[in-house]
Amino acid sequence: MYELKDILTPEIDRVCGILDRNGEHKLSVLFRNCYPNTFETTTKRMEDGTTYIFTGDIPAMWLRDSTAQVHQILPLTADSNDAADVIEGLIRRQFQYVLYDPYANAFNETENGNGHVKDLPKQKPMIWERKYEVDSLCFVLWLCAEFHQYSGRTDYLTDGVYRRVLRTILDLWKTEQHHGEQSPYTFIRLNCRQSDTLSHEGKGTPVAYTGMTWSGFRPSDDACVYGYLIPSNLFAITVLRSSAKIAQDVLRDAELADEMSLLADEIENGVRQYGVVDHPKYGKMYVYETDGLGNYVLMDDSNVPSLISLPYFGYCDASDPVYQNTRRFILSEDNPYFYTGKVISGTGSPHTPQGYVWHIGLSLQGLTSIDPQERMQVLRMLEASDADTGYMHEGVCADDPSQYTRPWFAWSNSIFSEFVLQYAQQLEDRS
Numbered sequence: 001m002y003e004l005k006d007i008l009t010p011e012i013d014r015v016c017g018i019l020d021r022n023g024e025h026k027l028s029v030l031f032r033n034c035y036p037n038t039f040e041t042t043t044k045r046m047e048d049g050t051t052y053i054f055t056g057d058i059p060a061m062w063l064r065d066s067t068a069q070v071h072q073i074l075p076l077t078a079d080s081n082d083a084a085d086v087i088e089g090l091i092r093r094q095f096q097y098v099l100y101d102p103y104a105n106a107f108n109e110t111e112n113g114n115g116h117v118k119d120l121p122k123q124k125p126m127i128w129e130r131k132y133e134v135d136s137l138c139f140v141l142w143l144c145a146e147f148h149q150y151s152g153r154t155d156y157l158t159d160g161v162y163r164r165v166l167r168t169i170l171d172l173w174k175t176e177q178h179h180g181e182q183s184p185y186t187f188i189r190l191n192c193r194q195s196d197t198l199s200h201e202g203k204g205t206p207v208a209y210t211g212m213t214w215s216g217f218r219p220s221d222d223a224c225v226y227g228y229l230i231p232s233n234l235f236a237i238t239v240l241r242s243s244a245k246i247a248q249d250v251l252r253d254a255e256l257a258d259e260m261s262l263l264a265d266e267i268e269n270g271v272r273q274y275g276v277v278d279h280p281k282y283g284k285m286y287v288y289e290t291d292g293l294g295n296y297v298l299m300d301d302s303n304v305p306s307l308i309s310l311p312y313f314g315y316c317d318a319s320d321p322v323y324q325n326t327r328r329f330i331l332s333e334d335n336p337y338f339y340t341g342k343v344i345s346g347t348g349s350p351h352t353p354q355g356y357v358w359h360i361g362l363s364l365q366g367l368t369s370i371d372p373q374e375r376m377q378v379l380r381m382l383e384a385s386d387a388d389t390g391y392m393h394e395g396v397c398a399d400d401p402s403q404y405t406r407p408w409f410a411w412s413n414s415i416f417s418e419f420v421l422q423y424a425q426q427l428e429d430r431s
Contacts, residue, residue, distance in 0.1 A: 035414075059114070070087055204223070213228075288307060342400075
């Protein structure tokens with residue numbers, strides 16, 4: 001039986017060879033550590049053929065994180081059946097979780113009752129946490145579509161389970177277009193900080209109908225201030241359209257494809273009407289959250305989906321004017337979570353201390369930049385802020401990278417590796 005890390009060895013050696021030949025020895029060391037980190041430390045192949053991927057220093061599997069932790073591996077599935085088996089196993093486990101409870105964001109390996117057991121209403125024993133986040137379901141559909149594109153496999157799409165998952169997500173998102181009137185979802189956590197629970201008896205702040213779909217929490221697992229989270233709605237549009245194509249081309253279900261396309265159009269119309277403002281300094285740009293009642297938040301958070309990540313997950317081109325205006329705001333001091341320090345500068349999150357820049361945010365900034373000088377600057381900041389651990393972290397003090405949160409955070413290592421892969425390919429193309 002192969003070791004999971006052995007699947008990745010040829011790619012690690014190839015990329016590190018490119019980096020070493022170009023004098024990028026520190027990046028080579030970081031890549032050799034970070035690229036296989038998920039497979040080496042957080043991945044379990046289960047007896048039922050599924051794959052359980054926990055997030056790192058927390059023993060639970062997030063739908064979002066588990067997808068993000070393997071995204072850099074997906075290109076290998078075109079030629080490696082072993083890599084493809086691991087990813088297909090992950091998708092099948094995600095399907096199980098979505099059908100178990102589509103409102104939950106993080107799950108246990110078994111029905112062991114671990115996690116936030118005091119949350120209300122009482123959650124089922126497979127659930128670690130039941131914070132409803134639109135992006136959790138987006139990441140499941142994104143992985144399905146991306147894996148199909150790379151591997152060409154269709155068995156996981158055609159055995160009937162995928163269709164049930166699509167139906168479940170579609171119905172939930174349509175219900176949450178009318179959150180106040182139709183949603184059964186509430187969430188209350190007692191004796192916690194405000195961002196860990198929902199106000200108004202667990203329903204969240206009031207929203208009006210906009211066509212968008214409601215989210216209780218951000219991808220940071222912090223509560224939304226206003227329930228229409230724009231980056232997550234834009235992600236939903238993207239995955240609805242890619243899923244509609246699969247429904248049409250693979251499932252041969254034109255009715256389901258049309259229903260998903262219609263929902264994508266409704267959400268997009270809502271974003272255009274309520275999620276874009278004409279800023280006096282930056283011009284037309286996306287807001288982070290809104291309620292359809294005239295209130296909105298101008299900010300960005302390093303967790304994905306973020307506003308800066310829109311080209312990364314395929315909603316728009318990086319040169320799109322509204323995106324570029326939004327990006328200029330995000331990477332300025334007008335964004336309350338952009339920090340400038342002695343060592344690094346970038347976006348952080350209200351989820352971590354003030355002045356802490358996220359490595360995920362920096363990697364996303366590099367991956368979505370159309371400026372080669374900016375990409376190189378970001379790469380050097382990442383290289384300089386690993387605190388000599390050889391790995392990426394969550395939040396890092398902008399003045400002193402030896403102060404950081406989460407020493408074992410596999411997603412951060414994975415997306416950094418994706419950025420290094422992009423850079424190595426550019427080096428190879430120039431040689």
